[in-house]
Amino acid sequence: MTSAPPTNKAGRPRANNDSRRSSLTSREQILDAAAALFAEAGFSGTSTRAIADRVGIRQQSLYYHFAGKDEILAELLSGSVRPSIEFVSDIEARVPGEISPAGALFALASMDARTLRNTPHNIGTLYLLPEIQDPRYDAFRNQRIALRAIYGRLGAAAAVADVRATVSEDRIGVLLIQLAEVVIQLRRDEESESADDDQTIAASCLRVLGLSAAQIGAARDEAGAVTAAALLAL
């Protein structure tokens, strides 16, 4: 008797019956509604009532799916770093045999930018919420610290001597992540976005490490090939 996949049919009907016509499970509907509201109004600024209203269920019904509001946020956070984490370890394993540090960094940064750009409701804004400093979200923060460390290692390996001499590996990691996450601000400001931003951002990451235009172009070419391979491997 393992748990059956949710069929979206059993259970008492919703009071507003129309709201059930969705291909998503109730749990997914809740996560989606919460993501939109957390991004717009913040965690504390979003009530369980507001989430339920958006889904089309009663406030109390949320507790059938999640133990509390904080579990919803935790789920959103862990779901949103997972793709990055998986991609990054695959990419780092190919360095320096299949790909140079600069190529790997280009692949990683453009992939992160792309993910942040395409994610529904600009979920990256959740990373900026003060509430995630709470120890309750340690697991998420530790994953981000791990990601930053990889950015730092790749960045330090790719940087020109001058930069490596003046900026520590830790600092490089923070700088590079910060650059990749500029996408969050761009989306927040509702500026028109285009896919070439991802490449622009990745190129900026390499430029801040002191690489020349020619070196950046080479890294971009390397990244193109390996990105396809890494995505297939997942």
Add this chain to the structure above:
Amino acid sequence: MTSAPPTNKAGRPRANNDSRRSSLTSREQILDAAAALFAEAGFSGTSTRAIADRVGIRQQSLYYHFAGKDEILAELLSGSVRPSIEFVSDIEARVPGEISPAGALFALASMDARTLRNTPHNIGTLYLLPEIQDPRYDAFRNQRIALRAIYGRLGAAAAVADVRATVSEDRIGVLLIQLAEVVIQLRRDEESESADDDQTIAASCLRVLGLSAAQIGAARDEAGAVTAAALLAL
């Protein structure tokens, strides 16, 4: 009968009388307490009660000084951009006569980094709160947009041809501000900070525009002289 400066002596004593021994006015104490709490728990996550407790007064007494919680945030925001705005217009007026765009940008970025690093309670985190998207804080956001435009103009003027050809002035502005504000993240992560970070960050801004180490060194020297002059002029 112009309003007298607050003396900190008149009025009914506080229930907890010790809390009044401060060189700050009550209004300043409230702003300071709110800044710390907003940075830590967010705007919606901070109750008027929590602010009052930290000051050592009753929750209701806040309303003698501010019409509401939102006015406290508005005051904090406008106070925190003011120094940047004043400095930046002074600096931009000296371009290109007294100083090159690269020198001005170095001066601006290192000054912003320094301000963000020294501000009490890491006030820059307030810029990241979702609540400031509310139209109520339009004045603040417009000031930031103006600041970003200046970063964009100076950055576009300083950038090498290759970068200027691929990144719009708007995007340059967003990228540069994002780099300067990495200080906010560094402080949040409680990493040990040092003053040389300001110069490192300013240098990173120029490097992302494609400048060489020699050009960055020259810009730094220019900036040193003009920063002193500009600060005196304020």
Add this chain to the structure above:
DNA sequence: ATTATCTATAGATCTATAGATAATGC
């Protein structure tokens, strides 16, 4: 008289638990 607090309190939330109910699944 003015200032800056206090106490009292209204009214609106907000989170979460308990238990009932209306579907489907077997």
Add this chain to the structure above:
DNA sequence: ATTATCTATAGATCTATAGATAATGC
């Protein structure tokens, strides 16, 4: 029988207003 909702509701906030009070200022 199981699932996914519902209704009812407790208890804890939270913001803000009204009016009293205890200082200083003149």
